[in-house]
Amino acid sequence: MIPTVPPAPHRFRRSRQRAHRAPWWLVATAGAVGLLLVAPLVGVVYQAFQASPRTAHRVLTGPLLPTLLVHTVQLTAIVSTACGVLGLGAAWLVERTDLPFRRVFAVLLLLPLAVPEFVAGYAWVSLAPSIQGLWGASLVMTLGLYPLVYLPVAASLRRSDPALDEVARGLGVGPARRFLRVTLPQVSRPLVGGMLLVGLYLLAEYGAFAILRFRTFATAIYTQYTLGFDAQAASILTLVLCLIGVILLMGESRVGRSAHPGRESGRAPARTRLGRATPLAVLALLALCGLAIGVPVGSIVYWMVSRSSTTLPPASVWGTTVQSLTLGGVAAAVATALALPVAVLTVRHPSTTSNGVERVAFLDRALPGVAIGLTLVTVAVHHLEPLYQTTTLLEVAYVILFFPLALVAVRAAVARVPRGLEDAARSLGASPIHVMRRITVPLVLPGLAAAATMVWLSATTELTATLLLRPTGLETLATRFWVYTTGLAYGAAAPYAAIMIGVSVLPVLLLARLARSSSSASPSRRRAA
Amino acid sequence: MRRWTALALVAALALGLSACGSDTPSSGGAPSTTAGVPAHISTTPDGNITVYSGQHEQTVSQLVSAFEAKTGVKVKVRSDDEGSLAQQLLAEGSATPADVFYAENPPALNVLDAKGLLAPTAPSTLARVPSQFNPASGNWVGVSARAVALAYNTTQLQPSQLPDSILGLAKPEWKGKLGIAPGETDFQPIVTTIIRLEGRAAAEAWLKGIKANSKVYADNEALIAAVNRGEVATGIVDHYYWYRMRDEVGRSKVHTALHYFAPGDAGALTDVSGAGQTSSSKHPGSAQAFLAFLVSREGQQIIADSESYEYPLAKGVVSTKGLRPLADFGPSPMTIAQLGDGQQALQLLQQVGLL
Numbered sequence: 017m018i019p020t021v022p023p024a025p026h027r028f029r030r031s032r033q034r035a036h037r038a039p040w041w042l043v044a045t046a047g048a049v050g051l052l053l054v055a056p057l058v059g060v061v062y063q064a065f066q067a068s069p070r071t072a073h074r075v076l077t078g079p080l081l082p083t084l085l086v087h088t089v090q091l092t093a094i095v096s097t098a099c100g101v102l103g104l105g106a107a108w109l110v111e112r113t114d115l116p117f118r119r120v121f122a123v124l125l126l127l128p129l130a131v132p133e134f135v136a137g138y139a140w141v142s143l144a145p146s147i148q149g150l151w152g153a154s155l156v157m158t159l160g161l162y163p164l165v166y167l168p169v170a171a172s173l174r175r176s177d178p179a180l181d182e183v184a185r186g187l188g189v190g191p192a193r194r195f196l197r198v199t200l201p202q203v204s205r206p207l208v209g210g211m212l213l214v215g216l217y218l219l220a221e222y223g224a225f226a227i228l229r230f231r232t233f234a235t236a237i238y239t240q241y242t243l244g245f246d247a248q249a250a251s252i253l254t255l256v257l258c259l260i261g262v263i264l265l266m267g268e269s270r271v272g273r274s275a276h277p278g279r280e281s282g283r284a285p286a287r288t289r290l291g292r293a294t295p296l297a298v299l300a301l302l303a304l305c306g307l308a309i310g311v312p313v314g315s316i317v318y319w320m321v322s323r324s325s326t327t328l329p330p331a332s333v334w335g336t337t338v339q340s341l342t343l344g345g346v347a348a349a350v351a352t353a354l355a356l357p358v359a360v361l362t363v364r365h366p367s368t369t370s371n372g373v374e375r376v377a378f379l380d381r382a383l384p385g386v387a388i389g390l391t392l393v394t395v396a397v398h399h400l401e402p403l404y405q406t407t408t409l410l411e412v413a414y415v416i417l418f419f420p421l422a423l424v425a426v427r428a429a430v431a432r433v434p435r436g437l438e439d440a441a442r443s444l445g446a447s448p449i450h451v452m453r454r455i456t457v458p459l460v461l462p463g464l465a466a467a468a469t470m471v472w473l474s475a476t477t478e479l480t481a482t483l484l485l486r487p488t489g490l491e492t493l494a495t496r497f498w499v500y501t502t503g504l505a506y507g508a509a510a511p512y513a514a515i516m517i518g519v520s521v522l523p524v525l526l527l528a529r530l531a532r533s534s535s536s537a538s539p540s541r542r543r544a545a
Numbered sequence: 546m547r548r549w550t551a552l553a554l555v556a557a558l559a560l561g562l563s564a565c566g567s568d569t570p571s572s573g574g575a576p577s578t579t580a581g582v583p584a585h586i587s588t589t590p591d592g593n594i595t596v597y598s599g600q601h602e603q604t605v606s607q608l609v610s611a612f613e614a615k616t617g618v619k620v621k622v623r624s625d626d627e628g629s630l631a632q633q634l635l636a637e638g639s640a641t642p643a644d645v646f647y648a649e650n651p652p653a654l655n656v657l658d659a660k661g662l663l664a665p666t667a668p669s670t671l672a673r674v675p676s677q678f679n680p681a682s683g684n685w686v687g688v689s690a691r692a693v694a695l696a697y698n699t700t701q702l703q704p705s706q707l708p709d710s711i712l713g714l715a716k717p718e719w720k721g722k723l724g725i726a727p728g729e730t731d732f733q734p735i736v737t738t739i740i741r742l743e744g745r746a747a748a749e750a751w752l753k754g755i756k757a758n759s760k761v762y763a764d765n766e767a768l769i770a771a772v773n774r775g776e777v778a779t780g781i782v783d784h785y786y787w788y789r790m791r792d793e794v795g796r797s798k799v800h801t802a803l804h805y806f807a808p809g810d811a812g813a814l815t816d817v818s819g820a821g822q823t824s825s826s827k828h829p830g831s832a833q834a835f836l837a838f839l840v841s842r843e844g845q846q847i848i849a850d851s852e853s854y855e856y857p858l859a860k861g862v863v864s865t866k867g868l869r870p871l872a873d874f875g876p877s878p879m880t881i882a883q884l885g886d887g888q889q890a891l892q893l894l895q896q897v898g899l900l
Contacts, residue, residue: 080895141767226728226763231900239728239900242628244891245635245656386629390636397640405642484633488595488623488642499602499624502766505793 038365039448045357050373059391063251075252084233096211098158103165111173114287123528128308129163130520132477134223135513136160139315153230159308165210172206178285212268219382233257234384254387261382319510340492344476347414348468355422359430381420385480410485414475422467429463466530469523477516586667588837591830593619594644599627601853612838618831627653644826649818650730652887654685663821667833673840674858678817680881685821688839689848689855691783693814695804701778707804711812715754723759724780726768727899731783736890738811738879752897773801788854808875815877
């Protein structure tokens with residue numbers, strides 16, 4: 017049970033009628049999480065309103081803004097469409113056809129998640145410098161982000177009821193029309209949700225676009241901060257970026273509401289036979305995996321072999337690795353723990369508050385790391401001084417940055433817990449906490465594991481916020497990679513990139529395993545058994 | 546729509562909360578540095594210090610090790626891009642844990658200086674370096690210099706084909722043959738210099754010509770590598786990128802050389818890396834001792850011998866790395882004060898669409 021349905025629509029009327037009043041502690045926890053998540057947004061708004069009218073006028077009417085808007089719209093449209101097509105196509109091939117080596121592909125297709133975008137950017141540019149601008153950026157980002165669509169769509173295809181498809185087939189409907197009329201509606205929610213995540217990632221991404229020479233809001237914001245020393249102008253641009261994020265979220269909730277998730281079933285669907293198209297399908301998937309994983313891994317190996325600089329003591333590499341994994345692990349545990357009450361509240365007691373928390377979490381995802389990082393710097397140094405430049409504050413940043421990933425996975429898991437089980441336990445006199453501990457948590461455990469894995473994966477390789485918020489002297493794999501690449505010492509940087517990818521492979525394998533087992537752990541399957 | 550109303554409410558609430566605890570940007574305890582000589586500034590170590598460094602990491606760690614061995618002061622180093630660090634220092638204000646800021650270019654230091662976030666540097670430290678490399682305020686000290694150069698691919702171009710003036714690169718004949726990295730903090734001072742020497746209109750025309758001629762790279766590292774591969778024939782970079790690239794790819798794979806612009810030209814710019822003590826440092830003695838060490842014979846010799854390939858500035862210390870003698874550049878076309886905070890250059894770069 018894997019990052020599926022992002023901020024899903026709610027059947028307000030029905031759930032309102034049936035909803036118990038949410039226990040106060042649940043609301044309080046979710047509210048506290050909401051306050052934490054809203055902090056960076058507030059910081060940005062506050063800074064933006066500090067700007068002098070002249071600055072605001074210069075930023076909002078200058079030639080920069082239209083360029084950035086055009087770039088952002090183009091990029092978002094191209095990449096999210098491409099990710100949608102690739103993610104859906106790959107998921108359909110793996111889950112609904114007799115494709116050979118399906119289980120291998122199920123893992124390979126997820127592996128790009130293990131490659132940090134800035135590493136992929138460096139790799140592509142050093143391989144083919146002509147990879148740049150809109151199309152270069154689109155290529156690199158699509159290859160890095162399509163798993164965000166593949167993962168939820170594959171999970172949904174695996175679980176959805178094949179009966180509809182079988183009926184259509186029985187009525188003589190051809191495969192193409194069945195795909196359009198039956199399969200597509202069944203997966204439209206995870207598909208759109210995954211594409212939304214892709215869009216939000218694109219808004220926030222800085223490193224890859226800087227390398228690929230494509231100007232987006234994130235790169236312009238970075239320029240304002242670091243070349244212009246102008247936090248106010250940067251905040252105004254960030255505010256515009258937020259508005260684009262809001263539009264994306266609104267669009268998603270509109271599409272999501274009209275989609276119907278369909279019934280679930282534990283029954284395996286009949287697989288479409290690929291026949292003579294089999295070699296073509298295998299080749300296409302191999303090409304996809306080869307570009308998405310082969311290029312970055314190949315460049316790293318090339319750097320290691322051909323360059324003269326080396327990383328000095330292996331001991332420091334090892335220590336840095338442990339440091340990164342620990343930081344990521346703590347962030348994963350905290351983010352997942354915090355996501356649970358929010359997910360329960362949004363699924364079981366949907367209200368404007370719970371929705372607000374959820375939306376804010378997703379909006380944060382659209383903020384560049386430098387904006388979140390600097391906001392936390394300002395807040396911490398002036399109001400929470402003992403926390404400043406401690407690992408605690410760094411973990412807080414990771415939790416804010418990656419909370420949406422956790423929420424998406426946990427939410428999907430919670431949504432699949434049969435409500436009747438909880439109601440029955442309540443009617444037998446169990447307290448809400450008891451119900452959560454004995455019924456909900458065990459059932460959503462695979463979802464929690466998936467959530468923690470996703471956060472762990474992302475936090476271990478985070479760069480921008482880490483540079484700003486880490487305790488002075490603390491080094492992670494990403495910061496070492498950055499130090500060496502800015503010094504042109506690619507040979508010395510390569511081992512850190514290799515380890516970043518290497519340690520991420522394990523979580524990805526775990527993720528693929530969880531995805532496999534989630535269908536057998538699904539409640540409907542249990543009932544059937 | 547209602548969920549958005551709720552969101553707005555939550556935001557407004559939190560905004561109110563944060564405004565309650567609002568802080569005023571403090572100008573710290575910087576003693577004003579009017580023309581007169583400031584009160585005696587101690588350079589006697591008085592505790593451990595934190596250095597924010599935008600400089601070449603490996604060289605800084607050599608400097609720090611030598612300083613620690615000599616004084617017993619422990620130094621924590623925070624390495625990041627100089628622009629990010631300056632922004633961080635601005636956000637931290639007087640609450641900064643940093644005692645010293647060691648930057649790559651003057652604008653980052655000048656911005657902090659203008660906000661009163663830097664304290665005066667000991668006169669004995671400033672005196673180690675020729676005065677043109679120090680700011681008029683005396684609130685930071687020049688430590689090393691880098692020179693603007695044109696890296697060119699030796700298989701595509703002969704030295705005789707290269708212009709004496711950086712202004713020549715805006716001519717149509719350079720179309721497609723020029724690489725730049727305008728997002729780097731190193732590029733801004735060049736634009737500032739041209740604005741200063743030729744006027745804003747000429748600088749704008751130059752930038753438009755450059756934009757039409759050039760391929761834009763994310764950073765100087767990518768640019769120098771591209772020139773070496775032959776992807777672009779020339780690139781405007783600081784000299785040391787060529788040396789660092791040479792070390793990384795190995796001498797046999799170097800297909801580039803450096804060309805310097807004629808003395809007096811806007812392109813004959815030597816830019817300064819400097820360091821200053823933060824005005825709210827809790828260990829100003831150690832911070833000043835560190836600044837003094839950076840320009841001491843020992844510190845400068847480390848820079849002269851290091852793989853950062855920068856020019857040491859103290860009198861009597863010369864780079865041992867085979868660099869072009871600093872004197873050959875002629876007097877710098879710009880003073881440190883004239884380099885300012887680079888805002889004009891930035892706005893021009895944005896106006897022509899290079900940033």
